[in-house]
Amino acid sequence: MIAAVEYWRRHKEGIMQAVFLATACVSILAVALICIFLFGNGIPAIAKIGPLKFLLGTKWKPGNNIYGIFPMILGSIYVTAGAILVGVPIGFLTAVFMAKFCPPGIYRFLKPMVDLLAGIPSVVYGFFGVVVIVPFVREVFGGKGQSILSTSLLLGLMILPTIISVSEAAIRAVPESYYEGSLALGATHERSVFAAMLPAAKSGIMAGVILGVGRAIGETMAVIMVAGNQPRIPDSILEGVRTLTANIVMEMGYATDLHREALIATGVVLFAFILMINLLFSILKARGERS
Amino acid sequence: MEGNINTAAEVKLNGLHGNAQAINHQTWRERLKSYRRTPGSLLLFLLVGLAALVTAAMLIFLVGYILVNGVPYLTPELFSWTYTSDNCSVVPAMINTLLMTLLSLLVAVPLGVLSAVYLVEYAKKGNRLVKVIRVTAETLTGIPSIVYGLFGMLFFVSALKWGYSLLAGACTLSIMILPVILRTTEEALLSVPDSFREGSFGLGAGKLRTVFRIVLPPAVPGILSGIILATGRIVGETAALIYTAGSVAKVPSGVFGSARTLAVHMYNLSNEGLHVNQAYATAVVLLAVVILINLISSRLARRIAGS
Numbered sequence: 001m002i003a004a005v006e007y008w009r010r011h012k013e014g015i016m017q018a019v020f021l022a023t024a025c026v027s028i029l030a031v032a033l034i035c036i037f038l039f040g041n042g043i044p045a046i047a048k049i050g051p052l053k054f055l056l057g058t059k060w061k062p063g064n065n066i067y068g069i070f071p072m073i074l075g076s077i078y079v080t081a082g083a084i085l086v087g088v089p090i091g092f093l094t095a096v097f098m099a100k101f102c103p104p105g106i107y108r109f110l111k112p113m114v115d116l117l118a119g120i121p122s123v124v125y126g127f128f129g130v131v132v133i134v135p136f137v138r139e140v141f142g143g144k145g146q147s148i149l150s151t152s153l154l155l156g157l158m159i160l161p162t163i164i165s166v167s168e169a170a171i172r173a174v175p176e177s178y179y180e181g182s183l184a185l186g187a188t189h190e191r192s193v194f195a196a197m198l199p200a201a202k203s204g205i206m207a208g209v210i211l212g213v214g215r216a217i218g219e220t221m222a223v224i225m226v227a228g229n230q231p232r233i234p235d236s237i238l239e240g241v242r243t244l245t246a247n248i249v250m251e252m253g254y255a256t257d258l259h260r261e262a263l264i265a266t267g268v269v270l271f272a273f274i275l276m277i278n279l280l281f282s283i284l285k286a287r288g289e290r291s
Numbered sequence: 292m293e294g295n296i297n298t299a300a301e302v303k304l305n306g307l308h309g310n311a312q313a314i315n316h317q318t319w320r321e322r323l324k325s326y327r328r329t330p331g332s333l334l335l336f337l338l339v340g341l342a343a344l345v346t347a348a349m350l351i352f353l354v355g356y357i358l359v360n361g362v363p364y365l366t367p368e369l370f371s372w373t374y375t376s377d378n379c380s381v382v383p384a385m386i387n388t389l390l391m392t393l394l395s396l397l398v399a400v401p402l403g404v405l406s407a408v409y410l411v412e413y414a415k416k417g418n419r420l421v422k423v424i425r426v427t428a429e430t431l432t433g434i435p436s437i438v439y440g441l442f443g444m445l446f447f448v449s450a451l452k453w454g455y456s457l458l459a460g461a462c463t464l465s466i467m468i469l470p471v472i473l474r475t476t477e478e479a480l481l482s483v484p485d486s487f488r489e490g491s492f493g494l495g496a497g498k499l500r501t502v503f504r505i506v507l508p509p510a511v512p513g514i515l516s517g518i519i520l521a522t523g524r525i526v527g528e529t530a531a532l533i534y535t536a537g538s539v540a541k542v543p544s545g546v547f548g549s550a551r552t553l554a555v556h557m558y559n560l561s562n563e564g565l566h567v568n569q570a571y572a573t574a575v576v577l578l579a580v581v582i583l584i585n586l587i588s589s590r591l592a593r594r595i596a597g598s
Contacts, residue, residue, distance in 0.1 A: 016499050020409035023402050024424055030466045031427040037445040093342030101339055112589055113350050119581045121527025123557045124574050128353050157349055188325060190332035218435020220530035221558055245437045252534055267441040278433040
């Protein structure tokens with residue numbers, strides 16, 4: 001016992017440094033484990049089904065052992081594109097307002113509101129979609145209501161805070177001298193902001209959009225609640241659609257054998273999408289910081 | 292041109308308190324006048340204002356709609372001790388959420404804080420390991436919660452044979468919030484001035500004592516803000532929990548019991564579609580928790596900025 005205490009006293013710096021190092025490696029371990037377990041379970045399934053049949057197959061019929069996730073890939077891309085169309089213009093302009101137009105009195109209210117928008121759980125968004133957006137789309141545009149359009153509107157709302165906060169930070173990072181120089185040349189406030197500052201903040205704003213894409217493509221619960229989830233390629237934006245994320249949650253509860261593995265493989269495809277988006281994001285961020 | 296002359300005249304008029312602010316300040320009338328000459332600017336101004344208005348209106352509508360429809364159903368039955376399919380009580384789910392939060396934080400906070408200490412205090416600049424850790428932490432931030440859920444199901448539930456349990460859910464969530472804690476702690480440690488460390492070393496303290504006695508205490512508010520941010524994510528999480536913690540609607544007897552949190556409870560209620568009113572009320576409870584967390588975190592942020 002005394003020997004142990006003595007040992008600790010003499011070597012505590014070294015021991016604790018090793019402990020710090022070990023904890024720092026946990027995030028590496030976590031990523032490694034996630035990759036091993038996902039790819040380890042998903043890749044064999046893809047190989048068994050056949051990569052082309054799996055990725056480009058247009059029929060998903062687990063009952064008949066037909067696993068094609070092309071409709072889900074398209075579904076994810078459609079709703080994400082819709083979310084970008086809805087969310088980016090509003091989010092971007094709101095960020096400009098908050099960074100360059102907003103009187104401090106309004107900013108004090110607007111900023112916490114955007115933070116709250118980011119904090120609302122996705123089930124609450126989904127529920128709001130079910131009780132407000134779906135009936136609204138059904139009344140105004142027709143169809144069943146559970147559709148690409150409803151999902152895009154909801155996801156557009158959900159990615160607003162991401163786009164706003166990243167874009168706002170990017171705009172604020174532009175040196176004030178750009179703005180002042182433009183004003184001194186006789187440009188209006190608006191022209192100075194839009195023509196002199198925004199080009200300099202471009203890559204930061206793009207990074208915000210990419211982050212929004214990542215959120216939209218990965219969103220699960222809210223999408224399941226409003227998208228309709230039919231596993232087929234939709235003909236119009238008023239038809240239901242199933243995303244990659246929804247496919248996993250819908251069927252994982254009762255899936256077995258190859259069906260289960262095919263769902264995990266769906267997760268692998270989603271993961272691959274996300275990794276690509278992350279890579280793009282860090283490239284853009286690095287470029288924004290360099291300029 | 293006219294606008295500029297006006298501004299100059301006004302500065303002369305306000306000469307008594309004419310400072311730099313007054314020179315840059317435009318009155319509304321001057322603005323309108325300049326907009327008449329540049330309709331494009333007016334259009335941009337209106338668009339920007341409109342977008343901000345839409346953002347604010349959407350949030351107010353969402354929160355307001357749920358409050359108006361949900362508050363009348365916050366009945367005593369909703370808060371009875373045990374869940375039945377009639378009363379849809381949220382109390383077990385609330386207790387489970389609390390347990391889940393505590394358990395996840397218990398795992399993630401020490402890991403996150405100690406790794407941040409390593410990154411900031413111990414690692415040398417340009418260390419390749421540090422770069423790898425940064426990249427992995429960033430990757431973890433971007434992974435969607437359903438992928439965490441899948442991983443948790445494959446690893447904790449199946450491979451470690453924990454079954455659908457509180458522990459499997461908490462471990463999954465702790466990996467999810469690890470980068471949040473890591474990043475906020477790192478920022479907090481970086482904002483501690485180097486003179487603190489130098490002073491401590493100068494008085495003969497070792498590295499370890501300097502870290503725990505001198506560097507960590509002033510970083511506590513920053514670490515706390517990370518913890519609150521993480522709490523918000525745990526409370527709102529659904530997709531990562533459905534296939535790790537399961538959805539049994541009562542308080543488990545141990546960490547290996549299945550438990551549904553408030554968000555999962557809300558999802559099930561809304562999905563079944565039988566208890567829409569109770570789902571509204573549950574959404575009110577969830578919103579209240581989230582608003583509370585946001586209030587605490589903004590107050591904390593203000594204190595950090597003030598100090």
